[in-house]
Ligand SMILES: Nc1ncnc2c1ncn2[C@@H]1O[C@H](COP(=O)(O)OP(=O)(O)OP(=O)(O)O)[C@@H](O)[C@H]1O
């Protein structure tokens with residue numbers, strides 16, 4: 042299986058100038074995205090998921106944003122160094138985005154058809170009629186009924202779910218190589234959410250688009266992701282394949298997230314929550330940013346930031362627990378159970394691997 | 404929509420009635436009597452009485468009002484006390500100059516202010532924005548009479564670029580050019596407030612619109628800044644700005660009174676001042692109805708414009 046990298050984010054650090062001071066929102070984020078895969082980014086509110094991904098498309102407010110260091114490599118060029126004009130040629134064309142709020146993300150004074158046709162006219166060398174034709178096809182593709190009639194409708198005539206379909210049509214209009222979906226279903230109710238996720242999975246397979254999928258919801262991650270990056274306080278603390286993150290997590294923060302994930306067999310009332318709250322990024326703490334909330338914190342966690350340790354070729358975690366000198370700890374019971382399941386699964390996979398195929402990546 | 408506008412006019416009838424009653428009471432409450440001006444100091448009591456009877460002022464107030472109303476609904480607005488001419492032709496002759504002055508003022512104001520507001524918003528925080536915001540602050544604060552007298556002193560008296568007042572040269576039949584020359588100073592004076600006010604409003608609305616999610620969507624589509632501004636920014640910013648147009652129109656009626664007086668502009672504003680001084684009740688009543696009507700029209704216009712600009716608004 043040939044796998045090409047479409048995007049590589051290297052050591053990205055971003056801060057914001059605010060009235061209280063400089064907020065270090067993203068502190069050295071690194072990941073890559075392969076052709077056709079879905080990478081999920083999970084983490085608590087304020088962990089820097091939106092900021093890191095908006096930086097890719099350069100959608101952060103110019104006024105108070107400071108890109109301190111890092112590179113965003115797309116097709117051999119660093120997007121952070123492009124002129125605004127060149128960047129416009131990439132936005133919506135190569136890299137498209139869908140946002141959380143379908144109710145407010147569409148222009149209320151423009152017909153939805155025109156809004157879908159707009160990026161085609163901007164990026165492709167086509168006539169207005171061809172753009173309209175393509176927009177009608179897209180509307181059909183994303184499951185908007187009666188495209189011809191709906192073309193002339195305004196956003197307020199659509200439900201939230203339908204508006205998010207319109208947003209997806211806009212995002213896919215130019216068949217982008219990368220689709221960044223920032224909590225696209227958070228504002229929708231459960232059945233609509235399932236429909237939208239199904240649609241995204243279907244379209245991803247059809248168009249071979251790579252997706253970065255941001256969410257709070259680990260259930261959604263399980264449904265969508267090939268790989269998962271876990272963010273905490275502006276850093277990726279663990280990254281791996283979906284199986285590795287769900288069944289063999291290494292970082293205590295990932296343990297906490299998994300333990301607090303509602304499952305069918307657990308009493309909802311006794312659901313675990315990670316104690317405390319994330320650190321104030323005006324003054325990021327010394328050492329491991331998670332240490333203060335971590336039941337498994339070591340002395341060194343309060344003094345020195347952990348290195349990134351490699352678990353497998355695809356699995357990395359930023360915790361001192363993986364240091365050879367670290368004491369052995371037992372993760373929470375729920376996580377241990379998952380690991381047991383994984384080991385059973387993994388032995389099956391090993392067998393599959395030896396007969397061909399393989400899990401690659403980094 | 405037609406039905407809606409018709410309904411709006413119908414519901415306005417009682418309001419207009421109340422306004423005429425209010426105006427009638429207030430004019431009569433003011434000290435002094437029309438007769439004071441039309442009789443010589445040595446007139447006898449009988450002569451004064453005769454004048455009062457001739458003007459219909461000997462009747463009780465309610466009777467006077469009903470009589471006025473009865474004639475007004477047939478289109479007869481009465482005879483001016485001071486000139487003894489019918490009111491309607493007087494009003495109509497003064498209407499033209501006022502419409503020219505107000506129309507030019509509004510057009511000029513919006514053509515200047517809307518781009519300034521947009522520039523100010525897009526350059527938020529730069530010295531351009533600071534300068535425009537500062538000027539706008541001065542513009543809304545400065546009184547008309549002060550600005551008017553200042554401009555007359557500098558540009559008419561000292562530099563002699565523009566006439567000090569009037570609408571055309573005396574004795575010459577007004578060419579368009581002459582009228583334009585006479586318009587410059589009064590339009591600048593009247594516009595100062597509207598330009599300043601609209602610039603500030605347009606700026607605030609534009610900043611707010613640019614914070615909306617659909618602008619983020621437009622940016623993420625890879626549209627050029629120009630396209631985002633024209634296709635997504637301005638149209639949405641115009642919706643709240645229409646409200647300002649609705650308040651500008653009636654306010655202009657008041658503003659014109661002072662400005663016309665300063666610049667000797669032969670419009671309704673000056674007529675109002677003379678009519679007040681002369682207690683010319685029929686003229687004042689006519690001007691009152693006219694002003695109320697303008698306000699009413701402005702309100703209906705605004706509501707119709709909302710529906711034109713904003714597809715979410717429908718009247719039926
Ligand atoms: N324009 C900005 N100015 C100042 N601070 C900002 C700005 N945008 C984001 N931040 C800060 O950066 C941090 C990371 O924000 P971000 O939006 O990336 O969080 P998130 O992980 O997407 O959270 P959520 O799940 O709530 O969307 C937060 O502390 C936020 O307050």
Ligand SMILES: [Mg+2]
Nearest residue numbers: 090091092223
């Ligand atoms: Mg976010």
